[in-house]
Structure formats: C-alpha cells, structure tokens
Amino acid sequence: MPVLRPARAARGRLASRTVPALSSGQEKVFESVALSQEDEQLLEALRRGDDAAFATLVDRHSSAMLHLASSYVRSRAVAEEVVQDAWVSVLRGIGRFEGRSSLKTWIFRILTNTAKTRAQREGRTVPFSDLAPEIEGGEPAVEPERFLDASHAGRAGWWAAPPRRWADESPSEQLFARETRERISRAIGALPPMQRVVLTLRDVEGWAAPEVCEALELSGENQRVLLHRARSRVRRSLERFVEGEEAR
Amino acid sequence: MSSSTGLTCKQFVELVTDYLEGALSEADHERFEQHVADCDSCPIYVEQIQQTIRMAGALTEESLSPEARGVLLHAFRDWAR
Numbered sequence: 576m577p578v579l580r581p582a583r584a585a586r587g588r589l590a591s592r593t594v595p596a597l598s599s600g601q602e603k604v605f606e607s608v609a610l611s612q613e614d615e616q617l618l619e620a621l622r623r624g625d626d627a628a629f630a631t632l633v634d635r636h637s638s639a640m641l642h643l644a645s646s647y648v649r650s651r652a653v654a655e656e657v658v659q660d661a662w663v664s665v666l667r668g669i670g671r672f673e674g675r676s677s678l679k680t681w682i683f684r685i686l687t688n689t690a691k692t693r694a695q696r697e698g699r700t701v702p703f704s705d706l707a708p709e710i711e712g713g714e715p716a717v718e719p720e721r722f723l724d725a726s727h728a729g730r731a732g733w734w735a736a737p738p739r740r741w742a743d744e745s746p747s748e749q750l751f752a753r754e755t756r757e758r759i760s761r762a763i764g765a766l767p768p769m770q771r772v773v774l775t776l777r778d779v780e781g782w783a784a785p786e787v788c789e790a791l792e793l794s795g796e797n798q799r800v801l802l803h804r805a806r807s808r809v810r811r812s813l814e815r816f817v818e819g820e821e822a823r
Numbered sequence: 824m825s826s827s828t829g830l831t832c833k834q835f836v837e838l839v840t841d842y843l844e845g846a847l848s849e850a851d852h853e854r855f856e857q858h859v860a861d862c863d864s865c866p867i868y869v870e871q872i873q874q875t876i877r878m879a880g881a882l883t884e885e886s887l888s889p890e891a892r893g894v895l896l897h898a899f900r901d902w903a904r
Contacts, residue, residue, distance in 0.1 A: 624903025630896055637892075638884035655891050662895050666902045715837070717868075722833040732831025737864030738871055759878050778879035784844060795846070803840035810875045 610674040617678060621669060633662065636679070639780045640686050643790070646772040647690035649697055657693050661686040676789070683790040709769045710800050716807035741817050755816070762812035766805050773798060774805035830858040835865050839872050 610618070620628035637658065644654035644661075664685045672681055721736045763771060763779070772791065776782045782790075788798050830838070835858050841847050842855050859866055887895075 621903075624900075626896055626899055626903070629899045630892075633887070633892065633895055637887045641885040641887070655887060658887065659891055659895060663898060666899065715833075716839070717833070717836050719833070722831070732833040733862070734832045734864045737832075738868045740867050741871060741874060755878065756882060759875070760882055763879065763882075774879065778876050779882050779884070781880060799840055799844055799846060802844075803837075806840060806872055806875055807836075809879070810871050813875060813878070814871065 611677065614674070614678040618669070618672070636682060639776060639782070640683070642775045642780070643683070643686060643772060644690045646768045647694040647699070649699065653693065653697075657690045658686065660693075661689040664689060680786065680789050687790060687792075709767050709804065710797055713800070713804050716803065717811070738814065739818075741813075755813070758816045759809060759813060762809045763805075765812075766808060770801050770805035770808070773801040774809065777802055778806070828854065829861070830854050832858075832862060832865055832868075835862070836868055839869055842869075843872070 617628060617632060621632075640658045640661065641651075641654055644657040645651065648654055648657060661682070665682055668685065672678070676684075721734065723730050723733050723735045725731045727733075763774060766774065773787060773793075776787045776790070777784070784795065784798060787793065788795055791798070793801070835855065838847060838851065838855055842852070847855060859869070886892075
C-alpha cells in the first residue's frame with residue numbers, strides 16, 4: 576500500500592454511498608472530566624452545530640484514520656467506508672463522551688473498533704490480535720555479515736562494512752528528491768502490517784508513543800520493538816537506494 | 824563502568840530506537856553514549872536513522888476523497904439540526 580497516492584479509486588462508489596441517517600433527537604448531553612481547553616472548545620463548537628469545526632476535525636484526523644483503517648481491511652475503498660462509519664459513530668456517541676480520555680484517543684478507539692468489526696466481517700485475521708510473528712525472533716537491524724566475526728579477536732561485532740554518510744544534510748535537495756520519496760514510500764508500504772502502521776503513525780503522522788500505544792492497544796515495549804524493526808528496514812532500503820545511486 | 828562491558832556495533836544498532844525513545848536503562852544509556860564516543864561509524868548509523876525519520880515525516884499525508892468528506896459534512900449538518 577503506497578503512502579503517496581496520486582489517484583483515487585472507487586470514487587463513484589463512495590459518492591453514491593450514503594451514511595446512516597442520524598436523528599436529531601439523539602441525546603446531546605456534554606460532560607467532561609479533564610479535557611484540554613482545545614478539546615473543550617471543539618466539543619462546544621460541535622454541540623453548536625459548527626460544521627467548520629467538524630470539517631477541521633475530520634481533516635485533522637483523516638490521514639491517520641485512513642492509514643490505520645487500511646491496516647485492518649482489504650482495500651482503500653473499504654478503509655474510506657470504515658472512516659466514514661467511525662465518524663458517524665463519533666457523532667452518535669458524542670453526547671455520552673465523558674472526557675475520560677482525550678477527544679483524539681476516543682475517536683481513534685471508535686475507529687479501531689469499527690475497523691475490527693469490518694475486518695471480522697471480511698473474514699480477515701485482525702492485526703494486532705497476534706503480535707508474535709512481528710515481535711518475536713525478528714530479523715536484526717543490520718545484516719550480520721556487515722560486522723566482523725569471532726575470528727577478529729577484540730573487534731568481533733564491530734563494523735566490517737560500516738555505513739557511509741549519506742549526501743549532505745540539505746533536506747531540500749537530496750532528501751526530498753522525488754525518487755527518494757518514492758523509495759521511502761514503497762519501503763513503508765512493504766513493511767509487515769503492524770510495523771507499517773506503527774511507523775506511519777509515529778513518523779509520518781508524528782504521533783507521540785503513548786498515543787500510538789493507546790490507539791493500537793500496544794504495550795510501550797511492543798510499540799518500540801515494532802518501531803525499531805520498521806525504521807531499521809526502511810533505513811536499509813534507503814541505504815541500498817543511496818549506494819546504488821552512487822555506484823552508477 | 825569498565826570497558827569490558829562496552830557495546831559492540833552489532834549490539835549498538837539494536838539499541839538505537841530505545842535510545843531515541845529514552846527507554847534505555849541508565850547503565851545502557853551510558854554504554855550507548857560511550858560507544859558513540861569510541862566508534863567512528865555508529866554515529867553515522869544513528870544519523871541515517873534520524874534522516875529516515877525526517878524523510879518519513881515529509882511524506883504527503885492521506886486525505887479522504889472529496890465525495891466521502893462531503894457525505895460526512897452532510898451527515899453532520901443533519902445531526903446538528
């Protein structure tokens with residue numbers, strides 16, 4: 576699943592799809608316990624029916640919601656449906672939202688539950704239900720043959736083929752070149768699903784570790800293992816790309 | 824800490840994420856930083872991981888199709904009525 580996506584499939588299908596109607600009679604009782612001021616203001620705006628506030632909220636979270644939903648379901652089109660359905664549930668439940676977590680955390684819990692239900696209906700194994708394959712017995716961060724072996728007394732485990740500095744730190748040129756972006760995007764897309772979603776939320780979306788743990792119901796340690804594997808793999812892929820460029 | 828407990832590069836690369844996440848024990852944190860001081864290549868490795876993180880952060884984000892977004896805003900207006 577590429578992260579950069581030029582075109583969008585299944586437009587017609589989504590355009591014609593209707594979301595379940597929401598009756599206006601649903602309770603809109605707003606209580607909060609310890610919400611941030613920003614969340615308080617957002618809730619207040621939603622209660623007033625401020626559609627600009629809702630649009631802002633949707634736009635703010637759509638990217639991460641789509642990434643997350645995509646790790647549970649088969650296609651981009653279904654992921655969009657999951658995101659839509661989750662927002663409908665958010666509106667339905669907002670009267671009961673008590674502010675025991677941040678608004679964001681609450682929204683993403685609803686999303687995760689919606690995605691899980693949908694994945695089960697599709698007969699798919701729900702990711703994160705079995706962490707073992709991506710956590711245990713994992714591959715090393717760097718190919719073992721790049722380190723000196725035991726025959727090098729006193730230097731065993733040190734670099735035999737050390738990493739070479741990548742082109743100068745000028746993000747505008749080398750780092751952001753279109754080919755590089757495509758390469759990193761493909762490398763992320765090729766990660767196992769759990770590594771992919773953790774790296775995407777952390778590094779592409781810029782979430783903090785505790786937010787990812789909460790949304791995905793991961794322990795801090797498992798989150799770090801997945802992130803480590805994912806970053807190591809993407810670095811290796813970029814290294815092959817950079818070295819290939821230099822050899823040309 | 825004696826040098827016999829120092830890290831090899833092979834061990835070092837497995838600790839980079841925990842280091843960046845601030846999840847190393849005090850002793851491992853110290854061994855990690857000692858290795859950075861002792862090794863010419865591992866700082867380059869850490870730099871590459873940091874470049875990888877920055878590049879990932881520069882990728883374009885996903886967005887809902889305009890149609891899906893429109894349906895949602897419509898649903899909100901109905902709800903708010």
